Amino acid sequence: MxxxxxxxxxxxxxxxxxxxxxxxxxxxxxxxxxxxxxxxxxxxxxxxxxxxxxxLENERKVYYLVYKPRGVISSVKDDKGRKVITDLLPEVSERIFPVGRLDYDTSGLILLTNDGDFANLLMHPSHGAEKKYVAKIKGVPEPSDLKQMRKGLRDGKDLLKAVGYKILSSDRRKNTTILEITLIEGKNRHVRRMMDKLGYQVLKLKREKYAFFNTGWSSARRLS
CATH class of the missing domain: 3.10.290.10 (RNA-binding S4 domain)
Incomplete structure (x- = not known):
């Protein structure tokens, strides 16, 4: 190639x-x-x-699967001096970059690599890589609200959609619900914006699956 x-x-x-x-x-x-x-x-x-x-030597391709905690930027640098995703892998000498993003307050799986072709394969919506999130929200949503996620919610120029969802648990006493939400195309702050349009505050959010990677893997696992 x-x-x-x-x-x-x-x-x-x-x-x-x-x-x-x-x-x-x-x-x-x-x-x-x-x-x-x-x-x-x-x-x-x-x-x-x-x-x-x-x-020049051909740089070998490397792949690291990391569980990003909250309070870390999904970038290789930050002009505000906050902790970035590559700080979690100080021993890595290759010039790696994150595949996709997770916002500052969202935890979960993220892949870092120097393989641009593989990164593009994962990120392009046409390849259908599923991203599965678990969200704890304030409130107990009506079934009609959740169905609206599959139809799509317009927010500015973006149409925010989920390809699937599942209620994992509800607590009417605490007025909270834990939802599993599956996306194909992930826009900036997709889940948070989608829930906000429905009128539900996201209290916690984590990504548990990205394509064929899931949280069964270790927190900082080298894949090659």
Missing amino acids: KNDCKKRIAQAGYASRRKAEQLILEGKVKVNHQVVTTLGTKVTPKDLVEVSGVQ
Whole structure:
């Protein structure tokens, strides 16, 4: 499979993609011993890539499944100095990134990898990767409210839908309900916004399944 040369440089940890573009334009990059100066040059894993005389090794693909606690940002950096998802894996040397996001107050499964193709496969709605959440909400919803989730709720430009739901428990004395909600396409704060449109406050939210990964896995498991 062919990839952009600048992506190969970034994946090898030599430089960021923006810096890699600059190196290509400056004539400091060779592919199979030939200088390349054209942005968008494609390379295969078998091609020899050199930057300023240094031969790049193909970075091995790594995959880490992490259980993100509340109070952690699903990003590799935060301008407010808050704890980020990569802080949970301080021993990892590869340049990894999270696949999808969980908001600050949501816990649950998240995958970190340096495999962009696999990440795109999981994240694109057309591939139908299920995301299963468990939400504790204030109130005991009517069946008609829950059915509305499957029809979809309009919030601004977004149509928020669930492909499935299940009431796990209800406590009328405490006026709370625990719901299992399944999504295919996950928009920003999807479950929280959907429940808010129905008039129910989300007290706790966690993701228990993402595609074929579930919470039966360990809290920080390396998959390769």
